[in-house]
């Protein structure tokens with residue numbers, strides 16, 4: 001079964017461009033020009049990945065709204081944003097809403113494919129470990145790759161696929177510093193340092209909203225991050 005990718009982009013030329021490029025790579029692609037048509041198409045079945053433009057015609061932040069709605073339906077649906085070049089605000093807002101990655105509109109096609117393949121690989125790695133069935137336990141943290149679940153003090157932490165990989169990568173090697181590059185490698189993310197920083201901030205915020213004394217995810221200045229030993 002080919003993987004199904006949906007693109008939500010109001011500019012027909014850009015949309016068709018991406019659709020063609022992805023089809024050539026063997027993906028099954030559907031394009032939508034606005035939030036409503038995308039939502040009604042996803043009503044019965046979600047795609048395997050969705051690429052969303054921020055501005056959808058008159059709906060200037062329609063992409064963000066769509067991301068929020070889809071994320072509330074599925075914590076693990078891979079979501080990528082399309083942003084104009086140098087639009088840092090879009091990137092930060094998109095990641096805050098739970099997107100896994102973003103693409104700038106001037107991205108080259110090989111680079112675009114690499115990002116998509118990497119995000120699919122992240123999802124595959126999760127489902128590929130289904131036989132293990134074990135929980136990684138670190139003090140109040142319990143993490144199951146199999147179930148795509150993270151618990152803190154017996155409460156579920158709603159992490160996305162990308163965030164789950166980052167926590168897994170850190171918690172597996174308790175007390176060891178992982179550099180941003182190592183985290184990117186572990187989670188198959190091909191992004192800049194700033195994006196990793198945003199992901200980490202959002203992970204911390206999610207744990208903090210369950211437990212305001214949460215302090216396990218440590219920033220080691222100039223080196224990276226580590227998951228502190230319990231106690």
Ligand code: CA
Pocket residue numbers: 009010011053054055056057
């Ligand atoms: Ca647009």
